[in-house]
Amino acid sequence: MAETHLTHSAEDDIRNSDIQIYVNGALVHRNDAKVSVYDAGFMLGDGMWEGMRLYDGKWAFFEEHMDRLFDSCKAVGIDIRLDREGVLDALTRTVKANGMVTDAHCRLMVTRGLKDKPFQHPQLSRSGPTIVIIIEHSKPIDSLQVCGIRLATVPQVRGLPMSQNAKFNSHSKLNCVIACMQAEQAGADEGLMLDPHGFVNTTNACNFFIVRRGEVWTSTGDYCMNGVTRQKVIDICRANNIHVFTKNFSLVEAYSADEAFLTGTFGAQTPVAEIDGKSIGNHPGAGPMTRRLQSLYKDLVKENIS
Numbered sequence: 423m424a425e426t427h428l429t430h431s432a433e434d435d436i437r438n439s440d441i442q443i444y445v446n447g448a449l450v451h452r453n454d455a456k457v458s459v460y461d462a463g464f465m466l467g468d469g470m471w472e473g474m475r476l477y478d479g480k481w482a483f484f485e486e487h488m489d490r491l492f493d494s495c496k497a498v499g500i501d502i503r504l505d506r507e508g509v510l511d512a513l514t515r516t517v518k519a520n521g522m523v524t525d526a527h528c529r530l531m532v533t534r535g536l537k538d539k540p541f542q543h544p545q546l547s548r549s550g551p552t553i554v555i556i557i558e559h560s561k562p563i564d565s566l567q568v569c570g571i572r573l574a575t576v577p578q579v580r581g582l583p584m585s586q587n588a589k590f591n592s593h594s595k596l597n598c599v600i601a602c603m604q605a606e607q608a609g610a611d612e613g614l615m616l617d618p619h620g621f622v623n624t625t626n627a628c629n630f631f632i633v634r635r636g637e638v639w640t641s642t643g644d645y646c647m648n649g650v651t652r653q654k655v656i657d658i659c660r661a662n663n664i665h666v667f668t669k670n671f672s673l674v675e676a677y678s679a680d681e682a683f684l685t686g687t688f689g690a691q692t693p694v695a696e697i698d699g700k701s702i703g704n705h706p707g708a709g710p711m712t713r714r715l716q717s718l719y720k721d722l723v724k725e726n727i728s
């Protein structure tokens with residue numbers, strides 16, 4: 423049986439058992455970092471988060487991540503009570519407390535905060551948001567690049583924006599968690615999710631691209647997370663005269679792609695080895711276009727943090 427990979431598999435790092443975590447302004451050892459059982463994030467999944475990576479002491483694409491966080495919090499009426507500078511300051515304090523410079527991954531979480539009573543109404547959260555920052559030492563494992571990820575198409579689909587909008591990076595990820603479980607039951611690493619019309623959309627934790635005859639295709643973006651990395655790959659293609667299309671396509675085209683890869687802040691571009699047991703392309707690991715985009719993306723990160 424093939425080795426199981428998670429798209430977020432990182433090398434074991436003993437330092438992570440001793441990290442300091444930011445909880446509402448305080449820096450506390452991970453064993454003591456706690457939020458209340460009355461917290462809206464715990465009780466209802468009522469919160470938003472961002473995943474960001476630290477390169478040479480700087481957060482890559484910080485402004486883009488803040489755009490998404492502030493926009494989503496505004497849409498659901500969560501007042502962060504910090505501006506971007508305030509968020510950056512909290513991140514910097516956490517980085518310093520942990521002596522981190524590079525190869526670190528952050529989960530910045532903002533919930534509606536403590537509730538007076540264990541019920542849903544947002545007005546029951548009166549004391550302001552709960553802000554937690556977990557930053558771990560994090561280096562994606564090399565074997566992901568060598569072996570690639572195995573996807574299975576799952577019954578769980580992406581929703582229409584008038585239900586829970588897929589663009590909310592909300593604490594509640596149940597739709598994605600169910601998709602991930604279905605993929606696991608099918609013997610795969612991650613779930614390939616369709617949109618409500620049956621077109622290929624995205625995976626449960628990353629955005630999805632295929633390469634066909636020198637062209638790069640990804641979904642229209644209507645039902646998937648507006649991934650920062652997804653947009654950077656599209657921008658890179660446009661800037662380098664690589665034909666890129668955001669369009670509807672089906673599993674037939676995905677199965678017969680020359681290459682496929684996932685995008686996300688953690689893994690940047692992760693090659694896809696197979697979909698529903700069908701191998702993609704005739705190369706182990708990343709194909710030539712994926713490798714080219716990986717290299718261009720690295721350059722873009724360098725430019726962004728300089």
Ligand SMILES: Cc1ncc(COP(=O)(O)O)c(C=O)c1O
Pocket residue numbers: 473591598624625626627628629647648649650651652685686687688
């Ligand atoms: C469902 C889903 N898709 C894609 C992504 C990748 O987004 P990004 O490239 O901004 O990390 C995420 C990350 O949070 C996600 O949760």
